[in-house]
Amino acid sequence: MRVAIWWIRRDLRLADNPALTAALAMADQVIPLFILDPHLAQAPTTGAKRLAFLLNSLRNLDADLARRGSRLIFRQGDPQAVLADLVAAAGAGAIVAQADVSPYARRRDAAVAEHLPLQLTPGVTVFPSDVVTKADGSPYTVFTPFSRAWKALPPNLTPLPAPGRIPTPVDLASDRIPASPALPPDVPFEASESEAQRRLRAFADGLQAPIRRYHELRDRPDLDGTSQLSPYLRFGLISPRQAAAAAYAILDGATDAAGRRGAEVWLNELIWREFNASILYHFPGVLRAAFRPELRSIPWDNNPELFAAWCEGRTGYPIVDAAMLQLVQTGWMHNRARMIVASFLVKDLLIDWRWGERFFMQHLVDGDLAPNNGGWQWTAGVGTDAAPYFRIFNPVLQGEKFDPHGDFVRRWLPALAHVPAPFIHKPWTMTPLEQRQAGCVLGQDYPAPIVDHAAARERTLAAYQRAG
DNA sequence: TGAAATGTTGGGGCG
């Protein structure tokens, strides 16, 4: 075959790329094509920060391709129409792309495959979602058995090399990649494949690597104990297989038990990602409603003023507000903090988890349907293998436990800069004099709590009990 | 990947 199209979607990398490798194996020339689909680009849940990361990734991918004698062909429009045009113009005999699990992607690809020679490869997860199933082929709906089955599969961890040269037809025009939306100054993600690799190596290589302490530091939003690879996994600047291989390199080699433990716990997080992908693949309805039918009728309060206070980080609970400001200002939030703010929205404010799910998608650079939905359903206690409904985080205790000195809170809430440590997660317990001394008068410098946690907890327990 | 309520135990103060 003379020409194949490598249709890039969320595999924005050259190394360990099954679709690119397959396209090169079957054709003399390969066209790297990205189509900006208005349906996705203009969706209300596609926020500016994630769109900027995508567009910057495309620019860097184009530069990486140029070093290999190729370039990115960028188009905007309906994928099927763009592909049909390009197949005709270039005389392409095949389109190769990485399969995805979302309902929209699967509908889109099925429609394309009806008219055009589309071939799909794995890669969005280490193992395809229809492979990690029970003996009878039915999907797992509980994490632990899923992870056991996942780990028992023959490891498939030898990464594919990045191609040295990618021959590409020279006579094809590319549209200009639009300028990225203006972003807050704190967004910390450089959008390149080499940056993804640098982060993975910094996280996982060497005897002092953070991964070896991941099990003890991962829950601390005041520290840098996590890999911060999520945006790169979201858009495939790094493959899940490369990530898993880094964990296995330690599991297969390390002699220190603690280092192994850290790698094990991190691998488990990668398997959660695979689990959530599998749930979305097998149960696409989770995007619209709770997995558990009996919990689709919780009497939500859905108070718009309280929701706005949550979105804007003015609930009066410092750990919640700090985390929401981190999200809005940087496009990323620490995982422990995600659980805390999600629990607060659902179980303290009694607001429909889907409101929080949507807001996260609007702001997260790593916003990814399957893990975001899985996380929210888990917190709300309405999903597969979810947290029990009575598991309600106390935002004060969570703050004291996981941000013990208040460093995280003070980083995002300057109003609390001089609040002494014993009050940092419950400033309303300061006397008026102490508030003045700390330069933090409640209701003036920082909000009083918008709800009473103990009362909110009782209300939510009652609401869930009636629904379930 | 909880937290609150309730139950149990054991040391120390005290008469």
Added chain:
DNA sequence: ACGCCCCAACATTTC
């Protein structure tokens, strides 16, 4: 020396 009470510390149950 002994019983009694208090209560912190820990364990168990409940939501």
